[in-house]
Amino acid sequence: MECYRKLLLALSFGVFATIQLVQAQPAQQGFISLDCGLPPGESPYTDPVTGLTFSSDADFIESGKRGEAGDDVTYTYRQYKDLRYFPDGIRNCYNLIVNKGINYLIRAGFSYGNYDGLNVYPKFDLHVGPNMWIAVDLDDENDREIIYMTKSNVLQICLVKTGVTIPMISTLELRPSKNDSYMTQFGPLNLIHRRAYTSDSRGYIRYPNDVFDRKWDRYSWFETDVNTTLNVASSNPFLVPNVVSRSGISPKNTSKPMFFYTSLEDDNDKVIVYFHFAEIQDLKGNDTREFDIELDEKSIHKAYSPKVLLSETIYNTSPQKCRFGACAIYLVRTQRSTLPPLINAMEAFNVLEFLYVETNPNDVTALKNIQTTYGLNIISWQGDPCLPEQLKWKGVEDLSANQLSGSIASSFQNLTELQKLDLSSNSLSGGLPEFLANMKSLLTINLSWNNLKGTIPQALRDREKNGLKLVMQGNPKLCQTDECKNSNTRFLVPVAASIASFTVIVVVLVLIFFAKKKTKLKGTLRISYNTIYSILKSHGSVILTKKKRFTYSEVEAMTNNFERVLGEGGFGVVYHGSLNDSEHVAVKLLAQSSTQGYKQFKAEVELLLRVHHTNLVNLVGYCIEEDQLALVYEFASNGDLKQHLLGESQGVALNWASRLRIAMETAQGLEYLHIGCEPPMIHRDVKTTNILLDENYQAKLADFGLSRSFPIGVERHMSTNVAGTPGYLDPEYFQTNWLTEKSDVYSFGIVLLEMITSQPVIQQSRKKPHIAEWVGLMLKRGDIENIMDPNLHGDYDSSSVWKALELAISCVNPSSLRRPSMTQVVSELKECLVYEDSKKGRKSDMDSNISLELSTSFTVVMTPEAR
Numbered sequence: 001m002e003c004y005r006k007l008l009l010a011l012s013f014g015v016f017a018t019i020q021l022v023q024a025q026p027a028q029q030g031f032i033s034l035d036c037g038l039p040p041g042e043s044p045y046t047d048p049v050t051g052l053t054f055s056s057d058a059d060f061i062e063s064g065k066r067g068e069a070g071d072d073v074t075y076t077y078r079q080y081k082d083l084r085y086f087p088d089g090i091r092n093c094y095n096l097i098v099n100k101g102i103n104y105l106i107r108a109g110f111s112y113g114n115y116d117g118l119n120v121y122p123k124f125d126l127h128v129g130p131n132m133w134i135a136v137d138l139d140d141e142n143d144r145e146i147i148y149m150t151k152s153n154v155l156q157i158c159l160v161k162t163g164v165t166i167p168m169i170s171t172l173e174l175r176p177s178k179n180d181s182y183m184t185q186f187g188p189l190n191l192i193h194r195r196a197y198t199s200d201s202r203g204y205i206r207y208p209n210d211v212f213d214r215k216w217d218r219y220s221w222f223e224t225d226v227n228t229t230l231n232v233a234s235s236n237p238f239l240v241p242n243v244v245s246r247s248g249i250s251p252k253n254t255s256k257p258m259f260f261y262t263s264l265e266d267d268n269d270k271v272i273v274y275f276h277f278a279e280i281q282d283l284k285g286n287d288t289r290e291f292d293i294e295l296d297e298k299s300i301h302k303a304y305s306p307k308v309l310l311s312e313t314i315y316n317t318s319p320q321k322c323r324f325g326a327c328a329i330y331l332v333r334t335q336r337s338t339l340p341p342l343i344n345a346m347e348a349f350n351v352l353e354f355l356y357v358e359t360n361p362n363d364v365t366a367l368k369n370i371q372t373t374y375g376l377n378i379i380s381w382q383g384d385p386c387l388p389e390q391l392k393w394k395g396v397e398d399l400s401a402n403q404l405s406g407s408i409a410s411s412f413q414n415l416t417e418l419q420k421l422d423l424s425s426n427s428l429s430g431g432l433p434e435f436l437a438n439m440k441s442l443l444t445i446n447l448s449w450n451n452l453k454g455t456i457p458q459a460l461r462d463r464e465k466n467g468l469k470l471v472m473q474g475n476p477k478l479c480q481t482d483e484c485k486n487s488n489t490r491f492l493v494p495v496a497a498s499i500a501s502f503t504v505i506v507v508v509l510v511l512i513f514f515a516k517k518k519t520k521l522k523g524t525l526r527i528s529y530n531t532i533y534s535i536l537k538s539h540g541s542v543i544l545t546k547k548k549r550f551t552y553s554e555v556e557a558m559t560n561n562f563e564r565v566l567g568e569g570g571f572g573v574v575y576h577g578s579l580n581d582s583e584h585v586a587v588k589l590l591a592q593s594s595t596q597g598y599k600q601f602k603a604e605v606e607l608l609l610r611v612h613h614t615n616l617v618n619l620v621g622y623c624i625e626e627d628q629l630a631l632v633y634e635f636a637s638n639g640d641l642k643q644h645l646l647g648e649s650q651g652v653a654l655n656w657a658s659r660l661r662i663a664m665e666t667a668q669g670l671e672y673l674h675i676g677c678e679p680p681m682i683h684r685d686v687k688t689t690n691i692l693l694d695e696n697y698q699a700k701l702a703d704f705g706l707s708r709s710f711p712i713g714v715e716r717h718m719s720t721n722v723a724g725t726p727g728y729l730d731p732e733y734f735q736t737n738w739l740t741e742k743s744d745v746y747s748f749g750i751v752l753l754e755m756i757t758s759q760p761v762i763q764q765s766r767k768k769p770h771i772a773e774w775v776g777l778m779l780k781r782g783d784i785e786n787i788m789d790p791n792l793h794g795d796y797d798s799s800s801v802w803k804a805l806e807l808a809i810s811c812v813n814p815s816s817l818r819r820p821s822m823t824q825v826v827s828e829l830k831e832c833l834v835y836e837d838s839k840k841g842r843k844s845d846m847d848s849n850i851s852l853e854l855s856t857s858f859t860v861v862m863t864p865e866a867r
Contacts, residue, residue: 028053031213032096032174037066037082047078050207054079057172063092063379067168069113076203077171080111085168086159089379090722091127093158094172098150103179105212106157107145109171112138116166118764124167127158130388131354134190135162143215145191147177147349149184151358158382162735164726164762164769175213181237182349183272186319189349192262192271195219196345198227198247209241216244216345223249223258226342228280234311238276240345245278245311248344258291258341260329262322262348269350270319271295271327276345277306277314283339290337294330296322303334306342319351356388366414373409376402400446401425408433408447415439422446424471432456432478437463449474456480548621552628559587567640567689577632584635585620589628608704611677615669617692617702636692636700641751645688645758647791656796657836658697659755660804664829665699666691670748671822674741679709682739686747687728688754708739727761727770732816742816748825749811756804758789772812775805800835803828 034057035043043056064084075081086092098104106128112121121138129151134144155174159167182189196205196216207213225247232245251258262271273295283289293300293314301314322328327348331341371381376399400422407430412421419441428450436445437459445460445468452475464470472480556562558577566574566586577585608619608631623630638644641662644654654662666686673681683690684706692700706723722734730746733739750761753771761771768774778787788794788801807828813819820828 027208030099030102030174030176032098032172033079034060034094034172035079035082036169036171037064037068037084038079039066045078049077050213052207052213054171057084057094060096061092061094063089063382067115069111069115069170073111073113075111079171080109081170083111083113083115083168083170085115085166086161087166089161089382091158091160091382092167092379093127093156093382096155096157096174098153098155098174099176100150100153101179103147103149103177103182103184104155105145105147105173105175105177105214106155107143107171107173107175107215108157108169109143109173110136110138110141110168111170112141112168115168120165120764122165122168123163124165125160125162127156127160128188128354129156129158129358130356131352132388133188133352136167138168145215146352147182147184147189147191149179149188156382163731173213177212178237178239181239182274183315183317186270186272187351187353189272190352192264192348192350193217194345194347196244196247197221197223197249197343199225200247205241205243209243211239211241216241221249221260222252224252226250226281228309230280230309232278232280232309232311235307236311236313238274238311238313240276240278240311240313244345245276246280248278248280248342250342251340254340255333257333258331258343260346262327262329264322264325264327264350266350267323267325268321270321272316272319272349272351273300273327273329274313274315274347274349275300275343276311276347277304277342278311278344279306279308279342280344281339281342283308287339288337289339289342290334291341292330292332292334294332295320296327296329311344366411369411370409373406373411374399374402374404398422399426404428406430408436410435412436413439417441420444420446423450424448424474426450428452430454432460434459436460442468444469444471446471447475448472451475451477453477454479548632550621550623550630550632552623552625552630555587555589555623555628555630555632558585558632562589576635579620584637586633586635588631588633590630611673611681613669613672613676615665615699615701616672617700633702634694634700636702637695638693638697640689641691641693641699641755642688644693645754645789653789653791654697656792656800657833660800660829660833660836662691662693662697662699663752663755663804664826664833666701666751667748667822667826667829669699669701670744671826673707674744674822677709680741681707681709682741683707683744683747684723684739685725685728686744686751687725688751691751730816731814740816741822742819745811745819745822745825746816748822749808749819752804752808752811756789756801756808757787758791775809779805779809797836797838800832803832803835807832 031052033052033054035045035054036057038054038056038058040056040058043058044053046053061084064086067083067085069075069081069083108126123135123137125135126133126144128146128148133146136144157172159169161167194214194216196218197220198218199220201218201220203218205216205218210216226249227247229246232242234240234242234245249258262273264271275293279289281289288305290303290305292302293304295316298316298320300316304314306312320327329346331343333340367381370376371378398420401424404423404426405428408423408428410433412418413433413435416439418439421436421439421442421444424446425448428447429452431454432447432452434457436442437457442463448471452472454477456470456472456478460468460470472478550558555577558579559575560578562573562575564576566576568574572588572590575587575589577587579585612618617636618634619631620634621632623632642648647653670683670686673683681704683701683704685703686701690701690703692702694700722729722737724730724733724743724747728747728750730743732746733743750771753759753775754761757771757775759771759774762769763771763774766774768777775787778784787805788796807820807825811819811825
């Protein structure tokens with residue numbers, strides 16, 4: 001038998017020597033090692049611990065800012081000192097060149113180190129291409145690791161903002177591995193843990209000991225340590241490092257099974273566990289080691305015996321679900337075995353389901369070429385252009401007012417599925433390319449207000465006859481008729497043809513005259529005025545008869561040369577004005593430096609010209625003269641609601657009945673926008689500063705610059721760029737870009753919480769910074785007194801307070817489907833007023849049953865910041 005063991009050892013050494021030759025590949029071949037935030041001037045460098053070469057990430061990402069973790073933190077590896085953080089945009093992506101069809105170990109490392117001085121651990125998501133990889137909470141700063149088979153030669157790793165904290169990353173590492181080792185055919189493998197069982201706790205085992213640079217956590221399991229100084233070979237593609245295989249553990253109680261467990265994030269997770277074994281003890285003559293391997297009471301392997309000084313890997317060949325949120329793992333000694341089980345190392349992964357297939361590379365190339373051609377710097381144009389839906393590139397269909405110049409790029413023709421192309425309000429020149437007619441999916445082409453010239457190709461005219469909508473006005477050098485006339489006639493004909501009222505024709509001609517005369521009115525500014533002119537024209541005599549038009553000199557006079565500032569509006573400064581001694585007004589003057597302001601001016605004009613409600617601020621008139629734009633509103637003498645809640649007004653604090661009435665009136669204004677308008681409107685910026693109070697403290701909802709309407713005949717939702725105010729912004733809208741009336745409901749719920757508590761919407765010094773989370777925490781603690789505004793001095797009916805609290809909580813539900821409609825909100829608030837009005841000096845205790853119900857059912861997510 002002794003001779004037999006020596007023969008086995010000799011054979012083992014021979015196998016080991018052979019495998020070492022297999023491992024002797026070029027050092028770090030195919031490795032990508034990025035030190036995120038490393039200044040390019042310090043790149044590359046060799047890490048003194050691992051010998052790995054790290055480079056700056058500057059050439060692999062187009063966004064983000066560099067930072068450094070705090071000096072009071074010690075790091076084993078240099079690359080965890082630098083970091084890159086992403087305060088702008090929702091999705092920021094690294095673009096990496098890889099080999100298609102290869103299993104890559106992808107590792108993202110994080111070390112927050114309080115680099116920003118906020119001492120708040122960031123939370124965000126990591127994506128691989130268009131698919132969600134993992135939610136990251138840096139309260140746990142461990143690396144995140146996945147084994148993923150690449151689908152193309154370009155790999156994108158994206159950090160996605162999901163709340164108010166800012167995503168950051170310290171290091172990004174890619175390591176190619178053997179395709180015949182880890183099983184990725186069921187889906188990418190997200191690492192749960194990788195453990196080398198040893199009593200030696202001196203850091204990780206990784207490169208150069210592991211040719212794949214896997215990080216093995218030295219892990220003690222309170223069992224009997226087993227070690228050898230002999231080399232251990234590897235007989236499979238896993239190539240477990242020799243230093244890992246030379247250590248292991250065996251149970252202290254040799255008669256009982258060896259037990260492990262693996263915790264799961266989700267009960268529905270499916271796992272694959274890789275067990276690495278090697279016999280490293282010197283077996284005696286009749287010694288036998290044999291055991292069964294069980295994963296959550298399912299047999300993985302029966303009567304297994306480790307090979308002498310030869311590493312072998314056993315795993316479940318199909319993903320397996322475990323019960324109770326954890327996998328129980330047993331190594332059970334068989335009856336014929338004389339020795340207990342032994343294990344050297346274990347790796348556990350949960351199998352991810354990546355639903356999205358990456359966008360066609362031809363489409364991606366086309367969009368990148370368009371981006372390069374026009375020098376577009378759109379931060380949201382990162383990652384997969386089309387997936388997932390809530391993160392797809394906004395503006396691909398609508399590139400209006402983006403200061404595009406030059407000819408229409410030929411790359412557009414490669415976007416074969418595009419249905420709408422809006423290149424209006426730019427400075428595009430040259431002729432109309434015929435390839436536009438070949439884009440069979442296109443239903444609308446808007447090229448208005450550019451510098452195009454020549455004639456419209458016959459192929460496009462033929463498509464127009466067959467239903468293509470072609471919008472071309474505002475191109476004076478473009479011949480749009482069969483018989484081309486001089487440019488002045490061509491410019492005036494479409495204008496004159498579209499106007500029914502002679503008076504309006506005169507107005508438009510005067511506006512055009514001033515627009516041409518004013519030399520500083522250029523580019524986007526001129527385009528924006530032309531757009532606004534068209535809005536005023538479309539309303540014809542309505543605006544001329546119902547809304548007064550003021551000259552700029554009249555605006556100066558009514559504001560006493562802009563003497564008294566009331567505040568900042570959506571697109572400019574708001575001034576106090578007076579039409580006469582009895583009629584006061586608020587004048588919102590567009591800031592000439594505000595590009596976004598023209599869009600908001602347009603939105604307010606469109607909405608206020610066609611709506612009227614006692615709880616919406618009323619438009620008195622307007623001024624549009626040369627480069628001056630202004631809106632004149634009725635004046636709200638008691639300021640905005642926020643001033644009263646903060647105690648900044650000169651009057652007494654609003655009592656509870658007044659707050660309920662103001663809330664109900666605001667809700668009525670929103671209800672009118674949602675169901676009283678045709679098409680319905682969504683305000684998108686409901687907040688206490690946009691709720692004005694007139695001399696009778698009647699609520700007036702104001703500032704409609706971000707409002708959006710739904711086209712008639714479509715579902716009551718739409719995909720749009722996220723806009724709003726931090727804290728008030730609907731988290732579901734933020735994450736999906738799907739805008740519905742329920743987004744206003746969420747914002748109103750935040751307003752209602754402010755009215756109940758008089759607390760700031762976001763206050764970092766609180767344990768729960770966001771007001772919805774803070775109220776939820778207080779309710780769970782049963783701490784009702786600290787929820788209510790102390791300025792109310794307990795003067796309220798408890799039933800109305802609880803009903804208002806319940807209503808506010810339902811409004812801020814993370815799921816829009818579970819929020820009430822504004823009609824339901826109005827009804828509930830009216831009931832609150834009935835309770836309050838019926839109070840005749842009586843006091844009643846808070847209902848503990850309601851408290852319990854609220855505290856156990858309240859769930860809320862942190863609301864995100866606006867883009």
